[in-house]
Amino acid sequence: MKEVILDLRNELRGKLSPQRYEHTISVSFICTALAMRYGSDLYHAELAGLLHDCAKHLGDGEIIKKCQKQGIQLTDDERKAPAVLHAKYGAWLAQYKYGIEEDEVINAIRWHTTGRPEMSILEKIVFVADYIEPRRDKAAGLSVVRSIAFKDLDECIYLILKNTLDYLKGKNCFVDSMSLEAYAYYEQIHKEMKGEQ
Numbered sequence: 407m408k409e410v411i412l413d414l415r416n417e418l419r420g421k422l423s424p425q426r427y428e429h430t431i432s433v434s435f436i437c438t439a440l441a442m443r444y445g446s447d448l449y450h451a452e453l454a455g456l457l458h459d460c461a462k463h464l465g466d467g468e469i470i471k472k473c474q475k476q477g478i479q480l481t482d483d484e485r486k487a488p489a490v491l492h493a494k495y496g497a498w499l500a501q502y503k504y505g506i507e508e509d510e511v512i513n514a515i516r517w518h519t520t521g522r523p524e525m526s527i528l529e530k531i532v533f534v535a536d537y538i539e540p541r542r543d544k545a546a547g548l549s550v551v552r553s554i555a556f557k558d559l560d561e562c563i564y565l566i567l568k569n570t571l572d573y574l575k576g577k578n579c580f581v582d583s584m585s586l587e588a589y590a591y592y593e594q595i596h597k598e599m600k601g602e603q
């Protein structure tokens with residue numbers, strides 16, 4: 407095993423709650439499994455999975471302050487629903503605190519909360535792994551999403567975004583416009599696959 411992975415695990419174990427650390431390890435292994443299935447780099451997948459929630463232990467207000475301090479621009483949507491911001495600040499931490507140089511790893515961390523149109527394979531892998539990892543038991547439609555994750559990544563992302571948006575709308579929560587853009591993009595792929603358009 408690469409030293410970097412062990413060092414990161416030790417660092418994160420000291421920072422994250424036991425539940426969040428367990429989730430982190432679980433996501434990193436599902437990332438490697440999906441990387442095996444879809445022919446992506448296993449090391450990058452494990453690294454991105456390990457670091458995807460590296461800023462999650464910080465409160466929303468704390469993250470906003472840290473972003474301001476580092477000159478990280480925030481969108482109006484991110485200020486309205488700062489829960490997604492741990493992805494943006496986590497990507498910054500991965501690059502500047504943990505020394506990650508690979509753009510594809512940094513971007514996979516960056517987009518793991520909202521998704522975005524035209525995600526790279528690694529961005530898709532982390533987005534999906536975060537939703538399906540085996541410790542999860544509350545997300546909507548988990549068994550169906552899990553069954554599709556290893557068959558069709560784009561269809562899986564469509565379902566995750568659909569379930570997540572339905573859940574947020576049902577709770578009258580604000581939805582980041584990037585999630586809506588991502589949903590529109592993957593819904594179009596879904597319709598084309600079904601021959602609807």
Ligand SMILES: [Fe+2]
Nearest residue numbers: 458459462519
């Ligand atoms: Fe997260």
Ligand SMILES: [Fe+2]
Nearest residue numbers: 429458459536
């Ligand atoms: Fe996560």
